Amino acid sequence: MGLYIHIPFCMRKCNYCDFLSFGGVSEEEHKAYFLSLLHGIKGYDEIYSNKYYVDSIFIGGGTPSMVEAGLIEELMAGIHDSFIVDQNAEISIETNPKTLTKKKLNTYLEAGINRLSIGAQSFNDALLHTMGRIHSAEDFLDNYTLARECGFRNINIDLMFAIPGQRMSVWMDTLERAIGLEPEHLSFYSLQMEEGTPFYSMSKAGSITEIEDALDRNMYHSGVKALKNSGYQHYEISNAAKEGYQCRHNLKYWSMEDYLGLGLGAHSFIDGVRFSQTEELTAYTREGIWEEKGGAIVAWEQKNTRQDNISEYIITGMRKLDGLNLIDFERRFGQTIEGAFKANWNSLQKYIDDDYIVKTAGNMRFTMKGIDISNRILTEFV
């Protein structure tokens, strides 16, 4: 299975972000959090370690690279004590520019972390400032170069487009400069205005203007073209990689494979059951909580019905550019996809006729035009 570890701390919150993370948390609190995390890992050891072995680990956030490297070292040691980790496991950590040092990077490598994800977002300093980022483009370049010098051979760069105030030429300049660095993997997300964020209020108040849909789509398609022209495989709606560097961990989410998520608010999907940990930081780090709860602070749990499984298989699987393997669908669910959606197949067939979806005997996937309205189409499979 895949193992996800959530580190909910950032230097400060960016203006657009609604991920579960907090700025301005003290080092003492980081330590208390990691203590809880290690208790949690130990607790799940008894439940799962004999049943599964781990072949991907993703330390995400938040900004895991802002905490002392020694804590990440202890975390990795805790994971190895409790789980059988495959020798060739993909082990990623999410990092922010300006938080990396030679010492940190070397500690990560020694702890077995072999994939680095760095959030550059944009190479335009004015936009980075509007977004509330803690770094400049140059800070990113410094950290990227340092990571290569230290020996990281598998690096992802996160970029965002459709940032208020961003012009097409500015987006393409960022993307081309990122491609020029030859990272093994690139993620490119269209900025979403999330309720409750400063950007959301600023947009409601009219102090920033959301990018129009047509420009957003234009940025997306131009970006995909540039990536493909530079030899990247566009393998998921928002992700591209050089051959052999698709993110194994994230592919598990898109292929409905098992994963265990530990840490604040982390989600898991194991043996057909979805569950998540508490989102309350004080509850998570309260002394004694793990003993009380018998090794698991589960805030929510749901046994998937067969229909849930079918819908989720399609919604997650269709994110991949290769789409769904319909033979696998039949093997898993004992019927064809047409059979599973008998009642509304006619309306789904229309998307195939209109070239939004391509369906062959063994496969079903979105066309590039289909990706633009994928959310709308997917609601028909729920």
Ligand SMILES: C[S@@+](CC[C@H](N)C(=O)[O-])C[C@H]1O[C@@H](n2cnc3c(N)ncnc32)[C@H](O)[C@@H]1O
């Ligand atoms: C969990 S964040 C963590 C990465 C790291 N803390 C950073 O910011 O560089 C993962 C990525 O999600 C993307 N992201 C965050 N908020 C977003 C939003 N509102 N819309 C689109 N993408 C977003 C950013 O590209 C970010 O790098």
Ligand code: SF4
């Ligand atoms: S985008 Fe990254 S650094 Fe910014 S608040 Fe979200 S998780 Fe933290």
